[in-house]
Amino acid sequence: EHSSPILVTGGAGFIGSHLVDALLAKGHAVRVLDNLSTGKRANLPLDNPRLELLEGDVADTALVRRAVAGCRAVAHLAAVASVQASVDDPVATHQSNFIGTLNVCEAMREAGIKRVLFASSAAVYGNNGEGQAIDEDTAKAPLTPYAADKLASEHYLDFYRRQHGLEPAVFRFFNIFGPRQDPSSPYSGVISIFTERALAGTPIILFGDGEQTRDFVYVGDLVRVLAQALELPVLEVGAVNVGLNRATSLNQLLAAIRDVLGGLPEVRHAEARPGDIKHSRANNSRLLERFEFPEPTPIREGLARLLGR
Ligand code: NAD
Ligand code: UD1
Structure with a gap:
């Protein structure tokens, strides 16, 4: 069962490449889809025969369909991670940060693949946490196009869960380093x-x-959780904060x-x-x-x- 790959979108980036390393170490085959906008080949162990790199954009519907085909699960991390970039160029970042998610959902529905991990963000809470610990039911207040795209992505993943049996594992990352x-x-x-x-x-x-x-989280601690979410037989519904309190x-x-x-x-x-x-x-x-x-x-x-x- 380890032979069909796990697709990691954004796998050449900071968090994605650490997830790729962890999955390879656990014996999985991994396919990366990344447009190398901020990601780098040098982040990936490209000499590993269980690793495949597809260079391209998650906004490209046909390419996402090809990337998803034959995979056992998807970790969808590709996005423009800078909040400020979304403020400066909402149209361009929306292609990566929202259309990319929708393409992943559609391609998974077509291919009958269920498990998908999504990198959402504490940014969905806006300033509603002020001073207290933010739990997942805290009212959402997306203040930027980045946060709005993450929250919209969460809602679409939930639609595909209810309508098409997708199994989304949604994580709201706090500040990863x-x-x-x-x-x-x-x-x-x-x-x-x-x-x-x-x-x-x-x-x-x-x-x-x-x-x-x-609330700063070391990337290795995050990745251990992400790997579990891809492997657990049953996932509970609902987004999960990743922070240390x-x-x-x-x-x-x-x-x-x-x-x-x-x-x-x-x-x-x-x-x-x-x-x-x-x-x-x-x-x-x-x-x-x-x-x-x-x-x-x-x-x-x-x-x-x-x-x-
Ligand atoms: P990163 O920029 O290193 O990783 C993003 C990767 O996605 C890069 O490799 C980039 O080349 C790729 N990418 C961007 N747009 C793409 C597109 N249209 N098509 C294909 N590939 C594309 O940033 P990161 O910190 O590793 O972020 C990974 C994910 O985690 C992102 O979704 C980000 O929004 C989310 N996140 C990060 C943090 C944090 O503190 N770093 C916090 C919350 C959420
Ligand atoms: C970060 C993430 C974002 C994620 C969010 C979740 C990045 C680039 N941003 O946003 O993807 O969704 O956490 O919580 O990974 N600062 C300085 N000097 C500098 C740079 C920053 O003082 O040179 C300050 C900023 O003004 C801010 C703080 O440091 O107050 C943190 O900034 P930054 O690392 O950009 O993270 P967030 O905006 O929290």
Whole structure:
């Protein structure tokens, strides 16, 4: 049964490539569909005979149909991950972030494949969490095209579940960090940017007062959960937050980087980003109920790995 592949869309990206590694290590065959917009071939062990890379777009209906054919399950991670990119270009990001999901649903219905994992986001809650732990029933407030596309994707997956027996495993990721997170854009994940600049000794830009908080999850801890969701015989219905229920402020993050490196470059202050969420922390009891989630990697340990210490 391990011979038919699991399709990982966005598999050449940061989170996707770690999932690919985990699935290969468990003996699965893996097919990746990725347009290499932010993903890289170098993230993938392309010499592994159980890995196949299809280069192309999830917005291409015919290509998605071909990619899905013959697979046993799909992990749909392809998306433009930058919230700000969706604000700047809603039409282009909608093709990846919503049409891509619809194409995956349709292709799976046609092929009779049931299990699909979806990378949704804490962004669907907008600012409704302010200061408290956000559970999955917290009212949704998608403030950006990115969040609206993620929430719409969730609703479509649920339609295909009710109407066509799809088995969606929807995860709302909080802030994921770790190796291969690409720091090259100003809208990249904050830890990838801060650690890269700390190593290079170039100035760090802090938007706002640095008291905004995030619930940071090390990518290896996330991927263990994703692999379980693809393998569990029965899945419960409903989206699952992936966070640690721990708030780390950016000021605390900078202090931790300074501790690991023994110093920090200059920190420049800039205006808070418009629409930036102030506090984001997951109530993760559903995650702990449904999945095995061993002691997560402490942020300092994750940082030390990233900083090569
Ligand atoms: P990433 O940019 O490294 O990965 C996205 C991958 O999708 C890349 O390899 C990219 O080339 C590919 N891609 C983008 N548009 C595509 C398209 N139209 N067709 C085919 N491939 C396409 O980012 P990531 O952080 O690994 O994000 C993976 C998923 O997790 C995304 O869906 C993102 O929205 C979601 N997510 C990430 C975080 C986080 O903190 N990193 C939090 C919540 C949700
Ligand atoms: C992140 C993810 C998004 C995901 C969401 C879920 C990325 C790029 N974004 O968004 O996909 O859906 O989590 O919670 O992975 N900051 C600075 N200086 C910088 C860069 C950022 O001060 O150079 C600040 C930002 O203003 C923000 C915080 O750091 O307050 C976090 O920003 P960022 O890493 O972009 O993540 P989110 O916007 O939380």
